[in-house]
Amino acid sequence: MSEVALPASLEEVYAIRKREPGAAVLAGGTDLLVRMRADGKKPPVLIGLERIPGLSGIAIQDGVVRIGPMVTHQNLLDSPVIRKHLAVMHEAAQVLGSPPVRHMGTIGGNICTASPAGDLLPALYVLDAEVEISSPAKKRVVPIATFITGPGRTILTGQEILTGIRIPVPDPGYQGFYRKVGQRRALAISIVSMAALLMVSPDKTVRSARFAWGSVGPVVMRFPDVESSFAGRTFGPALLADVGRQYSERIRPISDIRASASYRKMVAAGLPLKILEQ
Amino acid sequence: MKKLHDAHGATGIPDEKGEGHFHTKSDLPVPVGSDLFRADAYGKVTGRERYAADEYPAGLVYAGVVRSPHPHARILAIDTTGALACPGVIAVLTGGDIRGTNRTGLPEMDQPVLADTKVRFTGDPVVLVVAEDRELLRQAMAAVKVTYEPLPAVFDPDSALAKGAPVLHENRKEGNLLFSGVIAKGDADFAFSECAAVREGIFSLPRQEHAYLETETGVAKVDGDGVLEMIVSTQSPFRDSREIAAALGIPPEKVRVIAPYLGGAFGGKDGITVQGHLGLAALHSGGRPVKIWNSREESFVSSTKRHPGRVSLKLGCTKDGTLHALSCRLIFDTGAYAGLGGPVAVYGMGHAAGVYRVAHSRVEGMNVYTNNPPSGAFRGFGIPQVIAALEQVVDMLAESIGMDPLEFRLKNAIRVGDETGLGIRMSNSADIVTCLEKARDHPLWTGRDEWIRQAPDYKRRGVGIATGVLGIGYGPVIPDIASAKLELLTDGRFRIYAGVADMGQGNNSANIHIAGDVLCQSPDRFELVQPDTFRCLNSSSSAASRTTYSYGNALILAAGVLKERILDKVAQLHPLFRRENLILVPGAVRHTPDGSDIALHTIAEAMQEADRVATATWTAPVNRQQLAVAPDVKMYGFPHLAYTFTTHLTRVEIDEITGAVAVDAYLAWTDAGRIMNPHVYEQQIQGGVIQGMGYALWEDFRVTEGAVVTKNLSTYILPTSMDVPDILSVPVETYEESGPFGMKGVGEIGIVAALPCIANAVAGAIGFRVCDAPLTPERILTALRRAA
Amino acid sequence: MKIRCIVNGKQTDLETAPDRRVVDLLREDLGLCGTKEACGSGECGACTILVDGESRLSCLMIAAQLEGKEIVTIEGFSKEHLHPIQEAFIVHGAVQCGFCTPGMVLAAADLLKRNPAPDRHEIRRAISGNLCRCTGYQKIVDAIESLARVEEESDE
Structure with a gap:
């Protein structure tokens, strides 16, 4: 049996983890409890974060959106701030799991689970999100790409805990897109996902383009050199096909139960064209 | 001692607020042919209906099965001492603890309740553990030690039939060949040489998991009288009770099986799932009730699947498009145990000519043991596999001779009185022609070229059709018998004792409709007892599209008997009333000349108990044609007498970027007799x-080296509400003489034509055929790239 | 541990292991077997309940999380009479084997609270976490859609 703690403050979390280093942190439970059932193992203590006031909420200040890690996917969908300023996140949350999973699962959980198939992750990467990590000693802020080090792995050590997500609001000239390919249209784990931020002039010249890809490598992948090569070109099917071609060559997907590596590459090659679909 | 069944009497749940669970405000009967809300819906929408999974009697203990990790192995030793020493353990049992035959199965009794000398698939049951709760059970199961000597194994029918292949069941002289048979007419080999065009295809069909939401479950206990009582999610309670008795070595009259509403089954609970284990556990639990409820993962490992297989089909026609020759060879993988493998193969073979007249045919079928999970019954019963091949080759052949695929079908489709491609005389209702004509005239068909032309960028569109046929009932040899029991209660209401389990299709609710019509009573005047081998009469399994067809016929007879007795009683009580002036009206018998009513409860009180209970047995008529087939082909179900028919039409859009097939529209015209x-x-x-x-599109139950790869609902892909369109279902009504009120069973016909219909649309869209189902995005995109 | 919560409108004090799955607590301790389990891992929606009015999966919740919450299961969903959603499910033939039905009804309740007049696509999206193996979903969508229309008409 696991002991369960629902602390009301971070200090209590630290204290429990100091006492019980094997304690597991429970956010929405949509991943941890599934894994616990599959492994048949129970941690000595489950620390639920749901009653800590500071870990929820979405706020915008000085051009930065700050999201509490216990914000659920449904909270993201309901947030006018996200919809207006971070459309790519809104789109990503829309295709995540299923309604009850969106009601329970959290952004912090999605980040700390660190699955390359995590639906919010490509959006966070393309938005240059940063995460706040807190411990009794200090607080540090790192880019999302630094935070996640591999499938299921993050830089969290000791008593550290994810306490916030900071996302700089992109220039209003950017348009955000999220395209996900799964085995079905709901309750799907992504086979390939792509978040894009595009800034295109009225004359269709690309001023800036950013792409982040999920499920095609051990972590979400971005290639700054590829991104920078798109600036100055004319937006349209030809460009998007070329984008797909280039990424298809660079990504390093694996074969698993859902798809082969070669299928992932084929899909990636065409996925940018889906930006043209409404 | 309180018995398990005490809580399981009549399950028509009355609404205490007086709304009536049928929501009929009037007291009028609802005639057959018009909509009647299902009797079970009220209990289900309120969460009050008790399924087998919902039984938690006092003093409950749990049982679990330790399964083989090897696909094929000899058991060298089983050490139960560690498990027996675990806290809360009540019993640890092996095959040696079983006093009976330790075998279940139909028609072949080849599946052990617990393995005795060897295991034949990964997941084969070896040790049964009974413990106080689920956690203690888990710990004790982990402490069981089994020593195996792995044996060479076979994982596909071809290797299993190869010379020198390891044999699963050493006592079988045919080795791994479970069944082989032929159905032939004329001289197909020669006839192909007379054809103007011949096309052939080889199709690979996947394993399909039933994925009923209620996994296999039940509770059992031995009561004070030594009766083994079981409440279990099963399609076949009567057969189960006999199999359990024989396997466990107890007298059949000491086994009672109760089948409440099932949380789905689709064929997967047609026979033993957990019953043998439950019974054995209950015999060793000191009289305490025992529960088994499989996890989804255990369900996937242990339950039967739709037979995977390969169907090679060749079809030829003359210049004018008349089908002339058919050859079909199907080979199914039945897995480690026979299950219903013989009959499944024969049902497939027996439908290989589909809805068509063909002059010459030869159909060969085989079903083969392998060290894969067992296959078994699944809605359609071998027929979807064969129709998948036939209907695709029909399209290919139509294309070869430049005929419209629908006109081609119409030209060759059987009419009443015709002889099918397999020599079956269509003596009963059959209207595939109207189904096809309605499809031909539908705007989705006539306007298909325009719709295809309007495909957006990066999409390709196709429109497909397919037909299907499915025989109802058990075939010419195995008697399809139902015995209905109906009681007039002393309060003037009626109770129907259902003899066939209701796995969700609503057959027991249909009983109320039928009896209500015959007896002229409103649905609210009925209650239902779900199948109970001690209270109801054996009416065989919930299968073969025969539940309402067979039990309904028996019930019409029983209701007729009861009606006569009621009227006789009134005539007897009122000497001045003439018998022919009496009719049943809602709640009463009416003397028509003066309109006076005698309430049913008054009559019931005057009747002897024996008179208030009417029973009747109905035996399905069979096709008595003498066709030259081997006795086992006949016994396993060829030919049938009454068939259902369907034509499907679909429009699909294929995503060139992902290979995904989106079904845009789907229509089904069906002849299932009267509705x-x-x-x-x-x-x-x-x-x-x-x-x-x-x-057709998603479900691919994958097994590698005998081990399940798609272990759960995250990896075995079922369609969600987002993945499928609305279906337009159009009935083409006929009147089937042998069916109650002219109906034919409609439970299975819907599934048989879907795969080829979609595959034909896909082939139209991409210009070639993907012959391995399901047509997953990966398969389609890979094929598209290869073709490019 | 002791847990105090409201279950189907009644203040309830529970004594249970803190990590006990809510689905087990409901079914085994409280006898609320209308909440079904069909996968145990959040993939099917059969165990859907309402927690503070929002649909949640009771197989992925543990007892301690219920402290102070208001839980509605299918048994407590209707009060005096059947809830209109339940009535619609009966009338529109949305029920076959019924094992997904409690979860579907509660998923529909969550939807109609958020969006009183959903179209068919929105309805399909809202029940996409609830697998049904019998109906093909169509009559479930019909049932929910019938209520959306009522909302629209009453608004006029």
Whole structure:
């Protein structure tokens, strides 16, 4: 049996983890409890974060959106701030799991689970999100790409805990897109996902383009050199096909139960064209 | 001692607020042919209906099965001492603890309750553990030690039939060949040489998991009288009780099986699932009730699947498009145990000519043991596999001779009185022609070229059709018998003792419709007892599209008997009333000349108990044609007498970027005889089509080296509400003489044509055929790239 | 541990292991077997309940999380009479085997609270976490859609 703690403050979390280093942190439970059932193992203590006031909420200040890690996917969908300023996140949350999973699962959980198939992750990467990590000693802020080090792995050590997500609001000239390919249209784990931020002039010249890809490598992948090569070109099917071609060559997907590596590459090659679909 | 069944009497749940669970405000009967809300819906929408999974009697203990990790191995030793030493353990049992035959199965009794000398698939049951709760059970199961000597194994029918292949069942002289048979007419080999065009295809069909939401479950206990009572999620309670008795070595009259409403089954609970283990556990639990409820993962490992297989089909026609020759060879993988493998193969073979007249044919079928998980019954019963091949080759052949695929079908489709491609005389209702004509005239068909032309960028569109046929009942040899029991209660209401389990299709609710019509009573005047081998009469399994067809016929007879007795009693009580002036009206018998009513409860009180209970047995008529087939082909179900028919039409859009197939529209015209209850009829068509769509596009139960790869609902892909369209179901009504009120069973016909219909649309869209189902995005995109 | 919560409108004090799955607590301790389990891992929606009015999966919740919450299961969903959603499910033939039905009804309740007049696509999206193996979903969508229309008409 696991002991369960629902602390009301971070200090209590630290204290429990100091006492019980094997304690597991429970956010929405949509991943941890599934894994616990599959492994048949129970941690000595489950620390639920749901009653800590500071870990929820979405706020915008000085051009930065700050999201509490216990914000659920449904909270993201309901947030006018996200919809207006971070459309790519809104789109990503829309295709995540299923309604009850969106009601329970959290952004912090999605980040700390660190699955390359995590639906919010490509959006966070393309938005240059940063995460706040807190411990009794200090607080540090790192880019999302630094935070996640591999499938299921993050830089969290000791008593550290994810306490916030900071996302700089992109220039209003950017348009955000999220395209996900799964085995079905709901309750799907992504086979390939792509978040894009595009800034295109009225004359269709690309001023800036950013792409982040999920499920095609051990972590979400971005290639700054590829991104920078798109600036100055004319937006349209030809460009998007070329984008797909280039990424298809660079990504390093694996074969698993859902798809082969070669299928992932084929899909990636065409996925940018889906930006043209409404 | 309180018995398990005490809580399981009549399950028509009355609404204490007086709304009546049928929501009929009037006291009028609802005639057959019009909509009647299902009797079970109220209990289900309120969460009050108790399924087998919902039984938690006092003093409950749990049982679990330790399964083989090897696909094929000899058991060298089983050490139960560690498990027996675990806290809370009540019993640890092996095959050696079983006093009976330790074998279940139908028609072959080849599946051990617990392995005795060897295991034949990964997941084969070896040790049964009974413990106080689930956690203690888990710990004790982990402490069981089994020593195996792995044996060479076979994982596909071809290797299993190869010379020198390891044999699963050493006592069988045919080795791994479970069944082989032939159905032939004329001289197919020669006839192909007379054809103007011949096309052939080889199709690979996947394993399909039933994925009923209620996994296998039940509770059992031995009561004070030594009766083994079981409440279990099963399609076949009567057969189960006999199999349990024989396998465990107890007298059949000491086994009682109760089958409440099932949380789905689709064929997967037609026979023993957990019953043997439950019974054995209950015999060793000191009288305490025992529960087994499989996890989804255990369900996937242990339950039967739709037979995977390969169907090679060749079809030839003359210059004018008349089908002339057919050859079909099907080979199924039945897995480690026979299950219903013989009959499944024969049902497939027996439908290989589909809805067509063909002059010459030869159909060969085989079903082969392998060290894979067992295959078994699944909605359609071998027929979807064969129709998948036939209907695709029909399209190919039509294309070869430049005929419209629909006109080609129409030209060759059977009419009443025709002889089918397999020599079956269509003596009963059969209207595939109208189904096809309605499809031909539908705007989705006539306007298909325009719709295809309007495909957006990066999409390709196709429109497909397919037909299907499915025989109802058990065939010419195995008697299809139902015995109905109906009681007039002393309060003037009626109780129907259902003899066939209701796995969700609504057959027991249909009983109320039927009896209500015959007895002229409103649905609210009925209650239902779900199948109980001690209270109801054996009416065989919930299978073969025969539940309402067979039990309904028996019930009409029983209701007729009861009606006569009621009227006789009134005539007897009122000497001045003439018998012919008496009729049943809601709640009463009316003397028509003066309109006076005698309440049913008054009559019931005057009747002897024996008179208030009417029973009747109905035996299905069979096809008595003498066709030259081997006795086992006949016994396993060829030919049938009454068939259902369908034509499907679909439009699909293929995503060139992902390979995904989106079904844009789907229509089904179906001849299932007369419609008894329109919305229940639609339920079956819609559900069947969507299950067929899953078979066509997503569902691929994968097994590698005998081990399940798609272990759960995250990796075995069922369609969600977002993945499927609305289905337009159009009935083409006929009147089937042998069916109650002219109906034919509609439970399975919906699934049989879905795969080829979609495959034909896909082939039209991409210009070639993907012959391995399901047509997953990966398969389609890979093929598209290869073709480019 | 002791847990105090409201279950189907009644203040309830529970004594249970803190990590006990809510689905087990409901079914085994409280006898609320209308909440079904069909996968145990959040993939099917059969165990859907309402927690503070929002649909949640009771197989992925543990007892301690219920402290102070208001839980509605299918048994407590209707009060005096059947809830209109339940009535619609009966009338529109949305029920076959019924094992998904409690979860579907509660998923529909969550939807109609958020969006009183959903179209068919929105309805399909809202029940996409609830697998049904019998109906093909169509009549479930019909049932929910019938209520959306009522909302629209009453608004006029």
